[in-house]
Amino acid sequence: MRLPAVEVRRLYFRYDKEYVLEDVTATIWDQEYIAIIGPNGGGKSTFIRLLLGLVQPTKGEILLYNKPPLQARHLVGYLPQNVNFNLEIPLLAREVILQGRLGPKKFRFDATDYKLLAQVAKELEIDTLLDKKIANLSGGERQRVLLARALITKPKLLILDEPTAAVDINAQKRIYAILKTLKMTKIVISHDINILLEGVDRVFYLNRRLFIHENIPLKLKNNGGHFCEMELFEELKRRCDG
Amino acid sequence: MGEMLHFFANSFFAAALLSVAIGVVGSLMLINRYNYLAASIAHGSYGGVGMALYLGSSILLGATLFAVALALLLAFMTYRRHRHLDIFIGVLWAVGMSIGIIFTDLTPGYTTDLLSYLFGDILMIPNSDLWFMGAVDLLATLFLSVFYHQLLAIAYDKEFALTRSVPVALLHTCTLLLIALTIVMSIRSIGLILVIALFSIPPYIAERFAKNFWQMVLLSVPIAFFIIASGLTIAYYLDISATATIILLAALAFSITFLQGER
Numbered sequence: 001m002r003l004p005a006v007e008v009r010r011l012y013f014r015y016d017k018e019y020v021l022e023d024v025t026a027t028i029w030d031q032e033y034i035a036i037i038g039p040n041g042g043g044k045s046t047f048i049r050l051l052l053g054l055v056q057p058t059k060g061e062i063l064l065y066n067k068p069p070l071q072a073r074h075l076v077g078y079l080p081q082n083v084n085f086n087l088e089i090p091l092l093a094r095e096v097i098l099q100g101r102l103g104p105k106k107f108r109f110d111a112t113d114y115k116l117l118a119q120v121a122k123e124l125e126i127d128t129l130l131d132k133k134i135a136n137l138s139g140g141e142r143q144r145v146l147l148a149r150a151l152i153t154k155p156k157l158l159i160l161d162e163p164t165a166a167v168d169i170n171a172q173k174r175i176y177a178i179l180k181t182l183k184m185t186k187i188v189i190s191h192d193i194n195i196l197l198e199g200v201d202r203v204f205y206l207n208r209r210l211f212i213h214e215n216i217p218l219k220l221k222n223n224g225g226h227f228c229e230m231e232l233f234e235e236l237k238r239r240c241d242g
Numbered sequence: 243m244g245e246m247l248h249f250f251a252n253s254f255f256a257a258a259l260l261s262v263a264i265g266v267v268g269s270l271m272l273i274n275r276y277n278y279l280a281a282s283i284a285h286g287s288y289g290g291v292g293m294a295l296y297l298g299s300s301i302l303l304g305a306t307l308f309a310v311a312l313a314l315l316l317a318f319m320t321y322r323r324h325r326h327l328d329i330f331i332g333v334l335w336a337v338g339m340s341i342g343i344i345f346t347d348l349t350p351g352y353t354t355d356l357l358s359y360l361f362g363d364i365l366m367i368p369n370s371d372l373w374f375m376g377a378v379d380l381l382a383t384l385f386l387s388v389f390y391h392q393l394l395a396i397a398y399d400k401e402f403a404l405t406r407s408v409p410v411a412l413l414h415t416c417t418l419l420l421i422a423l424t425i426v427m428s429i430r431s432i433g434l435i436l437v438i439a440l441f442s443i444p445p446y447i448a449e450r451f452a453k454n455f456w457q458m459v460l461l462s463v464p465i466a467f468f469i470i471a472s473g474l475t476i477a478y479y480l481d482i483s484a485t486a487t488i489i490l491l492a493a494l495a496f497s498i499t500f501l502q503g504e505r
Contacts, residue, residue: 052405070407078405085399089273090452099395104407107388133453134398149402 003030004063005157005185006051011060013046020046024060024210030156033179033186035200042207044189045081048161051187052078064157074103077155077184079146081162087135093145094130097121100152113152120148124178140171147178157185164192250474253484256367256431257470259375260440265448265463266382267424268441270417272449273397279316279418281438282331284425286312286338288434291359292345301359302374305429309422312338317415362433362485364474375427382420386459389413394455436489443492444469447499469495 006028013021020043028034036044049055050062053069064072077100094117101113121127124144129137137145143163150158160179164172172192179186180199188200204210271280287309294304312334319330358366386393395403396410403410428437448461473488480487 054401054404073405073407076405078402080399080401086273086275086397088275088449089394089398090449090454090458091394091398092454095391095394095454096398099391099398099402100406102392102395102403102406102408104409107390107392109391153406 003065004028005030005032005065006187007061007063007066009061011050011062012058013043013050013055014058019058020208021050021206021210022208024206026204026210028185028187030185031183032202033200034188034202034204036187036189036204036206037191038204038206040191044206045161047206048159048187048189051159052076072157074153075156077150077153077158079143079150079158079160079163081165085134089135091134092130093126093132093134093137094121096134096145097130097148097152100149116152116154120152124148124151138171139167140174143167143171143175144178147175151182155184157187158182160186160188162189162191164190250365250478252367252369252372253364253431253474254471255372256364256375257467257474259372259379260428260431260470261444261463261466262379263375263382263424263427264441264444264466265459265461266379266386267420268466269445269448269455269459269462270386270393270397271421271441272445273394273455274417276418276421277438277442278331279320280421280425280441282316282335282338283309283312283418283422284434284437285335287422287425287429288342288359289338289340289345290342291429291434292342292349296345296349301429302371302426305426306423308338309426310419313418313422314415317411317418320418321411321414358433359429360433360435361483362429362431362436364431364470364484364488367431371427371430378420378423378427382424385416385420389416390455393417432485432488436485439489440466440470440492443496447495450499450503465495 004027006026008024008026011021011024012019024047036047038044046055050057051064051069053073062069065075067075097117097120098109098113101109101116117130118127121130124147126141126144126148129141129145134142134145147160147163150160163175163179167175179188271277287305290304290306290308291301293308294301297304315334316331319327392403392408392413395406395408396413400410424441425434425437428440432440444462444466445458447465448458452458452461469492470488473491474484476482476491477484477487
């Protein structure tokens, strides 16, 4: 029997007077790989922030493994969009990864944390980066370090916000290859439609309202991956409106 | 002669205690980009100095209460990311100073040199201030030691820290309160106007050489002490203002580091 990892029911969210999300209902199953695409300002990042409990819904309900988001944070690994980091701080990559082990009452790292650090660094092949300053890493290396920070929590649900933004094509391929191997529920926001060719199970198209498509990746493959972003969005919109 | 030696010894003690505060709190200010907030607290707390003069109470107490109130208000406003935050910070800065000036004007028979609070005088530090400075240093060092990883996580990526349920609002408020106390402890030695420059420059220089944050803090302390002690010595021999000399030396060190970084 399939277990629900994420249940979203009649979700509404607004900043000031304008609704960013309207009547969003969806179930994401355990071990599913979901891509969320949609235009800028369509509510993708807000949806993620709601799942993480960083903002509260105006209306509606969210459950992560049958718990409200604030009670399920220990089950979630998160890789934020690579824009707001303060790179002026002298921080080693290992210190950044270990931040994933912090909690409300956890101030110090113990032997288990260091063991997990070594494990995740080996898995993501970043052992040699651990003692480098985070500011000195390339975009791709930094993303793998941040992915390690998300994975060191041993999450059941991994949420990634634009994991391949601002990295070169080789780094993108490497990140997608890593994601394919991870055995957990995965939700990836991306404006890069290449994600659809990377083995996702379903595509969520979010533009204030949510539209779910089961077969877009297959169709893309059949077309040789020649959909451009606008064509894809138009196609999705047309079908959803229909 | 004995009295002069006493003042000189006190000023070196003050320099050492200030250097510890610069290392810990100055570094926290820098990585959190709180310098503008700290400047607002520093200038605004002049309101507490003026009110204490008017009421005839302890200036240290007046400035502390005022600075703490400003820090709490700013903590609330910055955490909520208020839309007009920059204006709000600037208004608090100006209102605090204006309150200070008006209460000073209203104080009957007030003759103390106002400049001593605005620009400080490290040669005139009484023993009671040294105890206060030591207590703030101890508090700052304990705070950083206990919450080191959580504070770094917040400074690097606040949103991720929130997803780990780190008490971001509480630690943000405590950091601003610590900045307020540090500013108050520095009023008599470096003054409200110059305090931010001296708290920013040594950590900025240290950051260039440090591999991690502990190194940045530990390097900032001797850099700060070297600048302050050199300034004191030069000012003594040239018979010029110690605080102004210290700030100019710090600015020189800053310029050299900045230009090297630009190469």
